[in-house]
Amino acid sequence: MIFDIKSISNKELEEDYEKAMKELDEFFKLNWKRNKPQIFVVEDRKTINKLREKETEKWMTGWVYGKNIYVLKKENFEKESSHGVASKESYFRLIKHELAHCFFLVLSNHKTNPDWLWEGVSIYLSGQLKHKEKPAKLESFLGYWGKSGRDVYKESGFAVEILVEKYGKEKLLELIKSLKDINSEEDFNKKFEEIYGVELNYDLFNEI
Numbered sequence: 001m002i003f004d005i006k007s008i009s010n011k012e013l014e015e016d017y018e019k020a021m022k023e024l025d026e027f028f029k030l031n032w033k034r035n036k037p038q039i040f041v042v043e044d045r046k047t048i049n050k051l052r053e054k055e056t057e058k059w060m061t062g063w064v065y066g067k068n069i070y071v072l073k074k075e076n077f078e079k080e081s082s083h084g085v086a087s088k089e090s091y092f093r094l095i096k097h098e099l100a101h102c103f104f105l106v107l108s109n110h111k112t113n114p115d116w117l118w119e120g121v122s123i124y125l126s127g128q129l130k131h132k133e134k135p136a137k138l139e140s141f142l143g144y145w146g147k148s149g150r151d152v153y154k155e156s157g158f159a160v161e162i163l164v165e166k167y168g169k170e171k172l173l174e175l176i177k178s179l180k181d182i183n184s185e186e187d188f189n190k191k192f193e194e195i196y197g198v199e200l201n202y203d204l205f206n207e208i
Helices: 011-028 045-052 074-080 088-108 115-126 152-167 169-181 185-196 202-206
Strands: 039-042 062-065 068-072
Touching: 011 039, 011 088, 011 115, 039 045, 045 068, 062 088, 068 074, 068 088, 088 115, 088 169, 115 152, 115 169, 152 169, 152 202, 169 185
Parallel strands: 039 068
Antiparallel strands: 062 068
């Protein structure tokens, strides 16, 4: 497949990018100065499907590939997605969500398992929890090892929020960094217990 790519000038998007990068840099402590992520704005669902080489769900509006992010054009959200019109705030959070994945990849040496941690960190840091209803009980997110799915978005952000508020961000960053040496769910659970001093289970997240 062939794609015609061109550079565009978008002051609002450029400001969102700089703001998100600054805030994420402060959290992850990377001091990212060179070879920073670039944003590719995708016109429509048809192009998304071609880039992804498959039919995509209409809720999917952004993704990360390598160190770059791809997002659906803001003006086409209502027509090309299931999210309706994108506000300035919601689009900024989308940009920040995908950029958070880029930071995660640097720290983890490109490891993305477990998916609940991978997605939860981006949901938490992007501020998307503000528009999500917290479940009465967290009871499914730990099942997302080696697989992904729309349901992981319902609980994972709240799980990460609990970890940060209860134990601080340093342990979370340590956990992400440890992923480079993790190759199984069993190894991850052991590392989690080593870092946090508690067993990884739902009770930990529902005792708040």
